[in-house]
Amino acid sequence: MSTLAFREHRNILNAMNTLLERFLSYVRVDTTSDATSKTVPSTAKQFNLLKQLQQELTDLGAADVTLTETGYVLATVPASAGLEAAPTVCFLAHVDTSPAYSGTDVTPIVHENYQGQVLILPKDTTQILDPNDPMQAELKTAIGKDLITSSGDTLLGADNKAGVAIIMTMVETLLNDGSIPHGKLRVCFTPDEEIGRGVDHVSLEEIGADVAYTADGGPLGDLNWETFSADGATIIVEGVSTHPGTAQKYGMVNAIQVASRLISALPVEWLSPETTDVYQGFVHPYIMQGNSAKMEIKFILRDHDNDKLAAQGTLLEKLCDAFQAAHPTAKISVRITPQYRNMGYWLRDQKKIVDLMKQATINAGVEPCIKPVRGGTDGSRLTEKGLPTPNIFTGGHNYHGPQEWITRQDMEKSLDTLIALATLWGQETSIN
Numbered sequence: 001m002s003t004l005a006f007r008e009h010r011n012i013l014n015a016m017n018t019l020l021e022r023f024l025s026y027v028r029v030d031t032t033s034d035a036t037s038k039t040v041p042s043t044a045k046q047f048n049l050l051k052q053l054q055q056e057l058t059d060l061g062a063a064d065v066t067l068t069e070t071g072y073v074l075a076t077v078p079a080s081a082g083l084e085a086a087p088t089v090c091f092l093a094h095v096d097t098s099p100a101y102s103g104t105d106v107t108p109i110v111h112e113n114y115q116g117q118v119l120i121l122p123k124d125t126t127q128i129l130d131p132n133d134p135m136q137a138e139l140k141t142a143i144g145k146d147l148i149t150s151s152g153d154t155l156l157g158a159d160n161k162a163g164v165a166i167i168m169t170m171v172e173t174l175l176n177d178g179s180i181p182h183g184k185l186r187v188c189f190t191p192d193e194e195i196g197r198g199v200d201h202v203s204l205e206e207i208g209a210d211v212a213y214t215a216d217g218g219p220l221g222d223l224n225w226e227t228f229s230a231d232g233a234t235i236i237v238e239g240v241s242t243h244p245g246t247a248q249k250y251g252m253v254n255a256i257q258v259a260s261r262l263i264s265a266l267p268v269e270w271l272s273p274e275t276t277d278v279y280q281g282f283v284h285p286y287i288m289q290g291n292s293a294k295m296e297i298k299f300i301l302r303d304h305d306n307d308k309l310a311a312q313g314t315l316l317e318k319l320c321d322a323f324q325a326a327h328p329t330a331k332i333s334v335r336i337t338p339q340y341r342n343m344g345y346w347l348r349d350q351k352k353i354v355d356l357m358k359q360a361t362i363n364a365g366v367e368p369c370i371k372p373v374r375g376g377t378d379g380s381r382l383t384e385k386g387l388p389t390p391n392i393f394t395g396g397h398n399y400h401g402p403q404e405w406i407t408r409q410d411m412e413k414s415l416d417t418l419i420a421l422a423t424l425w426g427q428e429t430s431i432n
């Protein structure tokens, strides 16, 4: 179906307005997650939005609408008549926002028909959006569109409430307009993605799909089917603690000194986040704490290639061995913990899943831009568990901070892409 045909359908439904209205209403609900919390979901306030979404899906007439105790909203859009044999496709988005910046009392501002002017956000005038700043050049793509920002004192929450609003509007469009053919669709709104627990408490049986897509990507046209593979590492240095005044010469081993030199031995020039990009991985120490008796250093290890990731672990092990040999009376240990794996290892053999995503983007009138993610998504974990789940753009920029922005028109293109994708999958009988 052509983009124009979609537009006609949506004009009937006035979905363009409801998409923006939905987005503006969702971002006002405080849903910040909390990595230090042990509850599920990590913050009870996420239920405020989850319940709203449950109600909305029910009101729209979706089937099987469920809100689980662990904070997942699930629903079904039944297949069009005759397309029951098509694979079931799930669309996912997360309701929580990043704890990196305040998500309380978000007051979105719509700058209609933005003309490229410098924007000073009213509640924190140090927050300035300037398309002439080379770091913010992407703002030029918003010229002529309806630009949405926060008021400067909070993040906006386009990550990922744009995805939630887009998926909800897709559901509305497909349920109201029987002329758009599609197979059975599932919808899943998740909590706690920003703290890495997004799919911890939902099973593949509950999701109930053959293939899935997260609508949790970035700028217009960006598609992701490769992510990092990720491990955590913890090094513990136990020194030999003696009274500094009475210590026999060379008897003391100061854990702070050993840990500092161990960190200094890492090749920061080519293996750290600040010196790498695209497909280059890194070893990133992010916590170092303790005292002269015992130090603990925590790392994240990241690479798109599992062998290179393993080599990062080996590097830390070899460093620890060398420091252990130099300080035989100290005790130096390293523990590597697997986190998630690059979804590309599974998706590179499942061409149709990626190809239809690209084709749907083209059908929506957008040029696809395939980018490897320098991080993970909920899809990384789902794909590893057995549900292939690449990621689709929502149109958002500058996530996790007060200068986050998105445009109405780019969200609409994401909506067009999801509808086109549902239509393309409706013509298929298997995912391979």
Ligand SMILES: [Zn+2]
Pocket: 094, 159, 160, 193, 216
């Ligand atoms: Zn996100």
